[in-house]
Amino acid sequence: MNPYPKGEMFGAASIQWSEARQNYVMVQAYEIRRFGLLEDKFTQPDKVAQIRHPDHLKGFKVYDMNGPLPKDWTLIAERTTDINNPEAEIGEQQGSGVRDIPTWFGGKTMIVAAAPDASYALTEYGNDLYSAGYQSWDMSDPASPVLMDQLAVPGQILNEPAHQKAYLNNPRAGNRTSWMGARMSLFIPTPIEEGGKYGYAAMGGLGFYVVDISNPAQMQVVSHLEFEPSVAGTEGDFIDVSQVEQTGLVYFSGYPLNEECFEPYKDVHIIDVSDPAQPKKVGVLPRPIPPKEAAFTDFCQRRGSFGPKRTGAYTQPGIGRQGILPYNFYNAGLQVFDVRDPQQPAIAAYFVPPFKEDEVASYAMGNLSHSAYVEYDRNLFWLFTNHGIYVLSSPVLGKPSFAPPEQPWPPRSAGARDSQ
Numbered sequence: 001m002n003p004y005p006k007g008e009m010f011g012a013a014s015i016q017w018s019e020a021r022q023n024y025v026m027v028q029a030y031e032i033r034r035f036g037l038l039e040d041k042f043t044q045p046d047k048v049a050q051i052r053h054p055d056h057l058k059g060f061k062v063y064d065m066n067g068p069l070p071k072d073w074t075l076i077a078e079r080t081t082d083i084n085n086p087e088a089e090i091g092e093q094q095g096s097g098v099r100d101i102p103t104w105f106g107g108k109t110m111i112v113a114a115a116p117d118a119s120y121a122l123t124e125y126g127n128d129l130y131s132a133g134y135q136s137w138d139m140s141d142p143a144s145p146v147l148m149d150q151l152a153v154p155g156q157i158l159n160e161p162a163h164q165k166a167y168l169n170n171p172r173a174g175n176r177t178s179w180m181g182a183r184m185s186l187f188i189p190t191p192i193e194e195g196g197k198y199g200y201a202a203m204g205g206l207g208f209y210v211v212d213i214s215n216p217a218q219m220q221v222v223s224h225l226e227f228e229p230s231v232a233g234t235e236g237d238f239i240d241v242s243q244v245e246q247t248g249l250v251y252f253s254g255y256p257l258n259e260e261c262f263e264p265y266k267d268v269h270i271i272d273v274s275d276p277a278q279p280k281k282v283g284v285l286p287r288p289i290p291p292k293e294a295a296f297t298d299f300c301q302r303r304g305s306f307g308p309k310r311t312g313a314y315t316q317p318g319i320g321r322q323g324i325l326p327y328n329f330y331n332a333g334l335q336v337f338d339v340r341d342p343q344q345p346a347i348a349a350y351f352v353p354p355f356k357e358d359e360v361a362s363y364a365m366g367n368l369s370h371s372a373y374v375e376y377d378r379n380l381f382w383l384f385t386n387h388g389i390y391v392l393s394s395p396v397l398g399k400p401s402f403a404p405p406e407q408p409w410p411p412r413s414a415g416a417r418d419s420q
Contacts, residue, residue, distance in 0.1 A: 011098060015065060016106030016315070017412040018142050024065040024410070025142045026073070027110065029098035030057040038127045042176075051129060052118070055090060058082060058097035060112065062142050076143040081114035081135060083147055094118055096130040103185040103314065106410065107193040109148075109216045110137045113182035116150055121158040122167045123180035123204075131156040131181030134201070136216040148217040153224070155206050156181060170205065172229050178205035179234045179257075187239040187250075187314065192216060198276055200250055202236040205229065208252050208269075210276045222276050230254065232263030233307070240311045242320045248274030249282065249342055251325065256307040259366040261300035266307040268327065270342050285325075285345050288332045290352075303355070304331040304366035311372065317409040318376030324348065324396055326381060328372040331355075334383045336396055349394045356387040377405055 011029035018025040032054065038047040059080035063073040080086060082093040096115040104110035115121075115130035123131040133152040137145045154166035172178035181204055190196030192213055199219075201209035210222040227235065233256045240251040253268040270282040285308075290296055299306040309328045323340035333352035339345045355368060364386050373382040378401040381392040393400035 012101035014102045014104050015410065016104055017410045018106050020140060021064060021142055024412075025076075025106070026063045026065050027102045027104055027139075027142075028061045028063065029100065029102055029112070030059055030061065031097035031099050032058065032129070035127065038129075040126045041129060042126070048129065052094070053091050057090060058093040058095055059114075060098045060102060060145075062145065077145055079137070079145050079147075081112065081116055083116045083135070083150060086147075095120065096132050099132050099182060100184040101314075103188055103199075104139060105188075105191040105193070105315065107191055108138060108140045109192045109213075110139045110145070111135065111186045111188070111199065111213070111216070112137070113185045115181070119158050119160075120152065120156050120181070122156050122163060123178075124172075124174070124176040125179045126176060128179065131204075131206075132183075134182060134186055134211075134219065136213070136219060138216075149219050151211065151219040151221075153201070153203060153206060153209055153221060172205045172231070175229075175231060177231050178229065180204045180206050183234055183237045186211060186213065187241045188213065189241040189244050198222070198273075200239045200241055200244075200252075200273070202239050202252060202254075204234055204236045204254075207236060208239070208271065208279065210273060210279060212276075223279055225271065225279050225281065227269065230264045230266060233257045233266055235266070238308070238310055240325060241314075242311065242325075243322055243339075244273060246322050247342075248272055249339075251285070251311070251339075253308045255309050256305045256330065259305050260303065261306055268308050270339075270345070282342050283345070285327075285337050285339070286347060288329055288335045288347060288350065299329075299332045302331050304368050306331050309369070309371060312374050315410055316374050316376060317405060317407070318374075318378070320374075320376055321397065326372050326374060328369040328383060331366070331368045333369050333385075334372055334381060334390075334392065336381075336394065338396075348396045351381075351383065351390065351392050353383070353385050353387075353390060359387045375405070377407070378402070 011031045013028045015026045062077035066072040080093045094117040099113040102112045113132045115132040136148040157163040186199030188199045197214045199211045199213045208225040212220040235254040254266040268285040272280045325337040329335045336349040338348040369385045371384045379397040383390040
């Protein structure tokens with residue numbers, strides 16, 4: 001069921017328990033149209049104008065969720081990420097809107113990826129207009145979000161000499177191919193309200209950043225790592241931070257935007273951030289290969305996209321397994337890595353679903369698996385594909401439980417549980 005008006009370009013959503021409202025609250029992102037309209041911004045000024053002035057919100061909406069169905073939702077707030085014109089009407093709001101999923105744990109601070117206006121333009125990717133930075137919002141009262149800060153990294157802002165110099169010094173400058181800026185919000189292992197100090201930024205061709213978020217009203221870049229160009233696709237999209245508090249390691253990756261491997265393979269980079277001021281490259285995860293009985297010797301021969309995407313949501317029930325890292329890998333399905341020894345990571349388990357050509361439109365066929373989710377409390381993997389959802393178990397997680405979860409998720413207070 002699509003609860004939104006036709007043509008409304010909504011994005012991802014975060015649902016958390018809000019102590020302030022004693023309710024589940026959803027933050028729904030609204031962003032510019034990603035595909036199906038603009039192909040080449042250098043030759044299609046009319047399409048560019050449509051994206052600059054769309055007939056939908058650029059920002060986010062906040063809902064009380066009194067149940068799972070849209071009829072149970074109540075709109076309590078609406079904000080634009082056009083922070084220079086917060087009262088701008090639909091069609092006049094500038095910038096990108098909120099890209100992908102907001103990072104919010106239900107407390108005071110929410111961080112989103114957003115370009116506030118057209119000056120965040122130093123990216124040459126043909127169908128994207130904006131190089132997004134990060135905004136922090138005060139969600140103490142989810143019905144009245146308040147902007148706290150906007151963060152940019154060097155190489156994002158047009159007509160700013162320091163930014164333009166940083167951009168031109170990037171080896172990708174001029175290739176009209178590389179995606180620059182944030183595709184997702186900051187990746188935060190511990191909420192600020194629980195003592196979290198650092199967030200980690202995947203900035204496409206601009207690289208990897210460590211950001212001090214201890215004062216979300218004044219976010220500060222701590223350090224930066226650059227990587228060799230991997231032209232085409234998204235070079236920096238996702239960071240797994242599920243084990244950084246225990247191991248000091250994060251996992252940084254892009255993902256393919258082309259099918260049939262018409263771009264370099266996107267590695268998953270292992271980065272040691274135990275010293276946040278001096279992150280170090282440790283290595284990469286092994287490239288998945290088909291089993292010997294497969295009809296092909298490389299996943300590039302299987303059709304569709306091949307490469308890493310995500311390891312799951314930033315909040316998942318139960319306690320993650322240190323040393324176990326599940327990735328959905330598009331046409332290679334679910335690949336579960338054993339990372340107990342970061343010098344010798346290995347694939348511990350995998351599940352590769354079939355293509356179902358009779359059930360999926362041809363234009364969507366190539367993106368076989370889209371995301372993974374793990375119920376660590378019940379030892380279940382969920383793999384989301386273009387033709388359905390698979391629920392999987394594996395000895396690497398432990399014996400699965402098919403009984404109802406013992407605790408609600410996201411967590412909520414005991415008093416609230418007793419009253420519902």
